[in-house]
Structures are given as C-alpha cells and as structure tokens.
Amino acid sequence: MGEEQGLKAKKEDFKAWYAEVIKQAELIEHTRVSGCMVFRPWAYFMWEQIQKYFNKEIKKLGVENLYFPMLIPKSIIEKEEGHIKGFKAEVAWVTKGGDSKLEEPLAIRPTSESVMYDIFSKWIRSWRDLPLKINQWCNIVRWEFKTPTPFLRNREFLWQEGHTVYASKKDAEEEVLKILRLYEKIFKELFAVPVIMGKKTPKEKFAGADYSTSIEAILPDGKTIQAATSHHLGQGFAKAFGISYLDKDGKRKLPYQNSWGISTRSLGVVIIAHGDDKGLVLPPALAKYQAVIVPIYTNKSKDLVLEEARALLRSLKGVRAYLDDSDKSPGWKFNHWELKGVPLRIEIGERDLKANQVVVVKRTGEKKIIKRSSLNVKALLKEVHDELYNKALDVLNSKIKTVYNKKELYDAIKSGFVAKSCWCGDESHEDELKEKLGAKSANMPFSEKLFSDKCAFCGKKAKYVVLWSRQY
Ligand SMILES: [Zn+2]
Missing domain, CATH: 3.40.50.800 (Anticodon-binding domain)
Incomplete structure (x- = not known):
C-alpha cells in the first residue's frame, strides 16, 4: 500500500492526478481492452446510489424498468438515417458466431432507440397504449477513437436510458424538462455539484432528435462536461420505425417520443469537481462509508x-x-x-x-x-455536503465570462473560461471555433435572456445566449 503515497498536485498535473487518484482510491482497474475498465466496489456503490434515487423518482412518474438485448441487426440500426449517421463511426460489430460468418452483422448497442422502437411498433396500436414509459439500466459500447479516459471517455460504460411515447407533443415536451430537472436534482443532492440547464444548439443535439436539452457542469479548469441529456425526438423515429396508433377519432396518427439518459460519466464529474491533492473528496450521499x-x-x-x-x-x-x-x-x-x-x-x-x-x-x-x-x-455530513456544493458553485460562477465580440470570446476560452455570448444561430461560427480552439457550444441556458442584440461573432442580429467552452 506504499504506492498510495505521492499523488501529483491536481493543479499542476491534472492528467496524472486524475489517473492516480482513480486507481489508488480503488475506483477502477484497467483491463487488457483499452477503454473498458472495472468499476470497483467503491465506484459501483456510487452508481447504485444514483440508481436508487433515480428509480424512486421515475417510478413516481409511471416509468417502468425493463431490459432489451444488446445486439441490434444492421438493418434495424440503420433505419433512421440521421440517427445512424451520428453513431456510425463508433459502432462495434459482431460479425461471427464461432467460426461461421453471421448472415447479418449485429451492432453492439451504442444506444437503444432502434432496437426498442422496432418493438414499440408492435406494442403501440391504439390511443389506449399511450403513453408508454420505460427505462433500462445497461451497458453501452461506443468505440471511441480518442484516447479513452476512465469514466469520462470509456468504450464501454453504464447508463440508464429512458424512452417514452406520447400521443400529445405537449405532454412529451413537458416530460423532457421534468426529467432534466430530475437530473439537476441528482447533481445537487447526491453529487453536490451545481449545473446549468439548457438546450443544445442544433449542431450538438442527439442524432435523430428534434432537439436536445442538457445539464452542463463547469469544472475547476474551466472546461465543461455534459452531465446528462433529455431529448425530444419528435415524430422522426415513429415514422422510420412504423410506430402509429389509432386515435379516438378513428384516425391513424404518429406519436411523439423522448429519450433521456445519465451515465457513469457523471462519476467523473464528482471526482474532478471535488477531489484535491490528498485524493477523492466524496459527497456524503455517494460515499460507501460516510x-x-x-x-x-x-x-x-x-x-x-x-x-x-x-x-x-x-x-x-x-x-x-x-x-x-x-x-x-x-x-x-x-x-x-x-x-x-x-x-x-x-x-x-x-x-x-x-x-x-x-x-x-x-x-x-x-x-x-x-x-x-x-x-x-x-x-x-450535511455541513460537508453544503461546503462542497458552495465551493463548486463559486467555481461555476467565477468561470463564466460574459463576452460581446469575437476577440473577447476567443480570449476568454484561451484563458480557461467559459464564454457566454449572444449568437445569431449561424453554425459556421461553431465550426470555426472548433477548428481554431477545439471549443464547442455547451448549451443555451434556460435562465439567460438576450443581453445584446448583436451576435458576438459577426455582429448580426442575435437570437440566442450560448455558453462556449472546451469540453471533456
Ligand atoms: Zn453570427
């Protein structure tokens, strides 16, 4: 256990600090497959606390847990065009069973919309079958090509994915926000981390969704991390997967769908937000031993x-x-x-x-x-929780810089801040920012109102307030 000594200072060498702290605190173990790690009991306990809390809350909303298989036939995962386009580069495939080649390759789920909605089309026939509200806790495989970072960027990780189907768009959209607020509550009450709720820019939305909402955390180094998402899928998937219902008026209609998730990535937020040079600092709600x-x-x-x-x-x-x-x-x-x-x-x-x-x-x-x-x-314990939360809130507030022109915006990001600006909606600004600084839009906070009539990038008429940041 002598190796427990000598953590690198978090501020001076963050990468080394992170790699050492998660290993020495017995959260993870690396395996022979890069990006696939063991969640050791100290980490898995935290995940179980999240499960307990979330299960209780979604059951109050009438959501039921179930389980779908992890293998998805190629023809099914490719049914919704926008969706597969967004995931194509990171899908892992099963092509052989023993020595024989499979007739149709099977995707290992990068997310379960396709495998589920194929079945939903059998379950949903009439207005009486709606709303349908289900959730599953499972593993996900996304074959990342960037360097894997435990919790933050794993090839295999754990999550919950909720999938719901409504007759009314209004009911579906209300749920999107209800779930997002629930994620915010998890971060506040279990993680002691304040987050920013908002809508993703169209460029950053979930593949195949009408729009996505997210909660974003700002970490001490000024980078943001998307901590959980709640998507309104509109009718696109229903169309692609043939989900329709016979309404009370005798007409066949397309329903509206949502999907939402929080993953073990969120544990990385806790580690980075609170950890110090002595190691982890766990909020009481997540600590196996308080x-x-x-x-x-x-x-x-x-x-x-x-x-x-x-x-x-x-x-x-x-x-x-x-x-x-x-x-x-x-x-x-x-x-x-x-x-x-x-x-x-x-x-x-x-x-x-x-x-x-x-x-x-x-x-x-x-x-x-x-x-x-x-x-x-x-x-x-309550004091510890509050101290952690308030400290993280100070970070959040001190790391956002309000900017009015392109120079201010670029300078803010270069010097480790999240830039808050008004934006005209032109995606080419996003492309340029990504290319020049490796930064993206985090989200468009619900709490913000336009504070300038000019887009910070081009001076044209502004329509939205956006947070721009480097991201985990
Ligand atoms: Zn502009």
Whole structure:
C-alpha cells in the first residue's frame, strides 16, 4: 500500500492526478481492452446510489424498468438515417458466431432507440397504449477513437436510458424538462455539484432528435462536461420505425417520443469537481462509508479504546459508518481514508475517553473536538455536503465570462473560461471555433435572456445566449 503515497498536485498535473487518484482510491482497474475498465466496489456503490434515487423518482412518474438485448441487426440500426449517421463511426460489430460468418452483422448497442422502437411498433396500436414509459439500466459500447479516459471517455460504460411515447407533443415536451430537472436534482443532492440547464444548439443535439436539452457542469479548469441529456425526438423515429396508433377519432396518427439518459460519466464529474491533492473528496450521499472511526491506542489502552469505538459505531444510527480496527498505524489510516474521500473521520483515543469526547475531521478541512453527548454525525455530513456544493458553485460562477465580440470570446476560452455570448444561430461560427480552439457550444441556458442584440461573432442580429467552452 506504499504506492498510495505521492499523488501529483491536481493543479499542476491534472492528467496524472486524475489517473492516480482513480486507481489508488480503488475506483477502477484497467483491463487488457483499452477503454473498458472495472468499476470497483467503491465506484459501483456510487452508481447504485444514483440508481436508487433515480428509480424512486421515475417510478413516481409511471416509468417502468425493463431490459432489451444488446445486439441490434444492421438493418434495424440503420433505419433512421440521421440517427445512424451520428453513431456510425463508433459502432462495434459482431460479425461471427464461432467460426461461421453471421448472415447479418449485429451492432453492439451504442444506444437503444432502434432496437426498442422496432418493438414499440408492435406494442403501440391504439390511443389506449399511450403513453408508454420505460427505462433500462445497461451497458453501452461506443468505440471511441480518442484516447479513452476512465469514466469520462470509456468504450464501454453504464447508463440508464429512458424512452417514452406520447400521443400529445405537449405532454412529451413537458416530460423532457421534468426529467432534466430530475437530473439537476441528482447533481445537487447526491453529487453536490451545481449545473446549468439548457438546450443544445442544433449542431450538438442527439442524432435523430428534434432537439436536445442538457445539464452542463463547469469544472475547476474551466472546461465543461455534459452531465446528462433529455431529448425530444419528435415524430422522426415513429415514422422510420412504423410506430402509429389509432386515435379516438378513428384516425391513424404518429406519436411523439423522448429519450433521456445519465451515465457513469457523471462519476467523473464528482471526482474532478471535488477531489484535491490528498485524493477523492466524496459527497456524503455517494460515499460507501460516510464516516470512518479511527481508534488511537497504546498496547495498554487497546481493549478499552476499541470497546468504546465499537460502542460509538453502534450509536451511529442511519449513517454508513465504518470502524477501522485494522493493525495499521493511525497515520496510515488517516491517509488511506482521505485518499478514498470519506467525508468524516472520527478519532477516538484514551484521552478522549476520559474527556468523553471525540475528534472529528471533515474531509473538507475542518477539525473539531466534540463532546460525545452532542455528536451529531448527520448534521456534520450535511455541513460537508453544503461546503462542497458552495465551493463548486463559486467555481461555476467565477468561470463564466460574459463576452460581446469575437476577440473577447476567443480570449476568454484561451484563458480557461467559459464564454457566454449572444449568437445569431449561424453554425459556421461553431465550426470555426472548433477548428481554431477545439471549443464547442455547451448549451443555451434556460435562465439567460438576450443581453445584446448583436451576435458576438459577426455582429448580426442575435437570437440566442450560448455558453462556449472546451469540453471533456
Ligand atoms: Zn453570427
């Protein structure tokens, strides 16, 4: 475990810091296939917390979980033209079974619209079959050719994909936003990360969608990351897959569809947003252990201290607490649990027994001595959550620069900011920005109103407010 020492400083060498922290904190293990990694229990637990929370909320909306197979016949995945165009470069194919060549190649799902909607066309016959609301938790394969980065850019990752079908466009569009707000809530309440809700520019929308909405997080280096998306698909897929229903008026109609997802990419946001030079800093809602008790004793006081530490553990009801009674030194334990990001450390030693107190150290920095009788771990965890959230909110607010012309816009991005500008809607500005700075539109925030009548790029009439950024 000596290798746990010596994390690179996050600010100085971010890439090295990230690679080391996810490995040493036992979140992931690399495998022999590049871009395909093991989600170790410490990371998988976080994913399970997201699942628990999200399942509860979508079930309230009448969404049911199910499971579709991962193999999609070529003829099916190619049915909706815009859709396959968007994914073609990253689809992995199964072409052989044993030694024999398959008659039709099978795509490994890069997303499940096609395989699902082919079946939806059988399930949906009349207005009585609507709305249809389903969700699945599964793995996805997208054969990225950029360098894979664990969580952020994996070839295989985990997600949920919700797919719904409505008779009314209005109902479908309302749901798009309802789900987006739910994702925002997950980021706020579980991740302690504020995000920006908005609409993607047409260029950045999901392949085959009418429009896409997203939540975007801004990380300390000024890059943004698309944290979750909710799409309104309109009727394009219904047309392509022959989904129609007989309405009350006896007429056959096309329904409106949505799809929405959050993936294990979001865990990368948590790691980058909160981590520091000592390692991970986990928000309490995602930490497998929210508090770790470290007993400090001599040979003579060992039994007595351990006995009290066990009693303390038993008293922490409704908290995911762990007593580290291993034979490692207290200093080793401090480093280890800090590296793994545990929100609270509770130290209990011989002196503390006598004084009827414990020493509490928050992973966010503060250390205090607290009387046993007034120890409120849940309140302390809430403090840690709020501190993390507020710090991330400061980052978000300090990293956005409002710009009025092209020079300001390019300068802002070059110096590590997210540029907020008014835009005329011309996609050639997006192409140029991508080519020159490797930056793109993040989204068009719902909360923003036009603050200039001129497009920052060309001076023509502005129609939208856009966030431009370098992105993960
Ligand atoms: Zn313009």
